[in-house]
Amino acid sequence: MFRRGLAGVTTMTLLSYGGEYMAFTSVLTWLYNLTTARGVDPLQAYGFGFLVSAVYLLVSGVLAVPFGSLSDRFGRRPLAVVGCVSAGLSILDLPATALLTEANFVILAVSLVLIFVGIGHGTFTASALAYAGDISSSSNVGQAYGLVETAEYAMFMFGTPLGFIVAQLYGNIWTFVITGGILLTAALAAVVGMPERRRNADSTASSSQSAEVGKTDASLAVGGNSGPQGQIKLLFKAVQDSGVLIALIAIFFVSMGFTAFRIYMTQYGTSGQAVPVVGPYLISIMAIASTLAAVPIGKLVDLSKKRMPVLIVGFVIEAIALVAILVNPTALTLIAWSVAFGVAIMLVRIPQAVIVAERTQVENRAGAMGANHAVEHIGYGAGAFLGGLFVVSFGLSSLTSFAVFGAMSLVAGLVFLPLWKKLGLN
Incomplete structure (x- = not known):
């Protein structure tokens, strides 16, 4: 279970971060080209890129908290899949923004796309990090996070230059198609490689009886019967x-x-x-x-x-x-x-x-x-x-x-x- 789950979550992380960050440079270039073609001053267009990026970064960070709580309630794998699909489909929709004739609508549309990419990012990140802890024991939890961090960090640092190379070879539209496809492949990796089982209501295992990571019962379970208020209390705890x-x-x-x-x-x-x-x-x-x-x-x-x-x-x-x-x-x-x-x-x-x-x-x-x-x-x-x-x-x-x-x-x-x-x- 540990090896399969670790391989699955690492693959999902590598592909999801790779697809997202490979697309990012092309998104900003796409926004700049569309807005300047519609009469926006080049310097202003450059500034809009910063503002749109700020919204994306804010959303991907802040919304990781509520979507992480949803992952606690409904499961790591379902939310990881939702996050990857949300980001992938959003990037695949980007070429359609070229049909807009007003610069303001272009900026709004690209912002909305990046908001959904940010939602996806926060969702699959929280799910992946939690899943790595779920499948680990006290003897291999460091190894699990080391591998997941390797995948995340490698794409965080090298995804952008890889995306630049792809864009130079195939253009922005094909970059969106390729990177959107990579994110959808990440969703498939989560489906296949991130198994989890639901908590047995009669389970009485405790941390003293289990080698799994966690302060209390740490089976590979997902508390599916916790209400929203219960989840909020658990998060604050x-x-x-x-x-x-x-x-x-x-x-x-x-x-x-x-x-x-x-x-x-x-x-x-x-x-x-x-x-x-x-x-x-x-x-x-x-x-x-x-x-x-x-x-x-x-x-x-x-x-x-x-x-x-x-x-x-x-x-x-x-x-x-x-x-x-x-x-x-x-x-x-x-x-x-x-x-x-x-x-x-x-x-x-x-x-x-x-x-x-x-x-x-x-x-x-x-x-x-x-x-x-x-x-x-x-x-x-x-x-x-x-x-x-x-x-x-x-x-x-x-x-x-x-x-x-x-x-x-x-x-x-x-x-x-x-x-x-x-x-x-x-």
């Missing part, structure tokens, strides 16, 4: 747990640092200050390091049984990397600190996901994972906002800004250190 709260704070800070690194180093890599050869590829180097490190870190978490120490080490390494990377940069130091930062991201992300899984029940795990995803997106937004504020309003250099973000990561790690032992969070 989950996010009020001290361990889950710490995990949510952790994902916020690591997402903020990640966004700062991604934006600053992208700009640095394309600027005249960049070290030749390696400058433009630092983000890819960081992403490759994260992707390759995810599964080994998951196994480390399983073998050591120490969640918080690994997470704290991740924050410390992240802080050091942020501060050190722009100090007298050379090709070697840039590569080394980009690798260190990429590994540090996974040292935080994987144990914090494991903590959420272990401190929730099957009945509220997807809702908690949805909250986790929402906080992650808030962290991305906060990192982008603060990064711009530091440079534009405060006039800080990239080095100083990185030092500030590094200090925040270090403080987060140091704050978690006493909480780890006080709350008994391993």
Whole structure:
């Protein structure tokens, strides 16, 4: 069951994230081309792309919470399928927006498409993360999240350039057809590869009798008879747990640092200050390091049984990397600190996901994972906002800004250190 389920959820995650992010660049290009062709100023058209993207990111983060709760109520597989189908059909509908003659209607239509893509994203993400916890035991939960994070992160980082290549070869319309088809294939992968069984009403198994992940009964069940009010109470119960709260704070800070690194180093890599050869590829180097490190870190978490120490080490390494990377940069130091930062991201992300899984029940795990995803997106937004504020309003250099973000990561790690032992969070 574990191997089949893990293969299924990993495949679904890889395909769903791949289809979504491969389409994203073409969606923005499509919007720009349609609006400028209808008389919109090019600079304004560029700005509309930002606004539409913001709506999409907000929806995909915030709505992960209620749709995660629906996954708790009706099952991981059904909601994963719904999410993939919603996103896939929405992308397949994009070519029809070319029939609209008014720029305002084009913007509205593309926004609606991305809203449904965002709904799909939040739904299949929360379902996948919860399912990984459902099928795991305490001895392999790190491995499960390491593999799922690998699939998610790889497509998050490399899906966009892959989509750009597809668009260059086949054009935007065929990119929508291909990526929409990939998302529908992800739905099929969920149907075939994510089996689950419903809770037996007479079951009396408890966590003391089961090796499954969770604070109470953690069979691979789906509480189908919980009403909406019951689901809300279960969700609040989950996010009020001290361990889950710490995990949510952790994902916020690591997402903020990640966004700062991604934006600053992208700009640095394309600027005249960049070290030749390696400058433009630092983000890819960081992403490759994260992707390759995810599964080994998951196994480390399983073998050591120490969640918080690994997470704290991740924050410390992240802080050091942020501060050190722009100090007298050379090709070697840039590569080394980009690798260190990429590994540090996974040292935080994987144990914090494991903590959420272990401190929730099957009945509220997807809702908690949805909250986790929402906080992650808030962290991305906060990192982008603060990064711009530091440079534009405060006039800080990239080095100083990185030092500030590094200090925040270090403080987060140091704050978690006493909480780890006080709350008994391993």
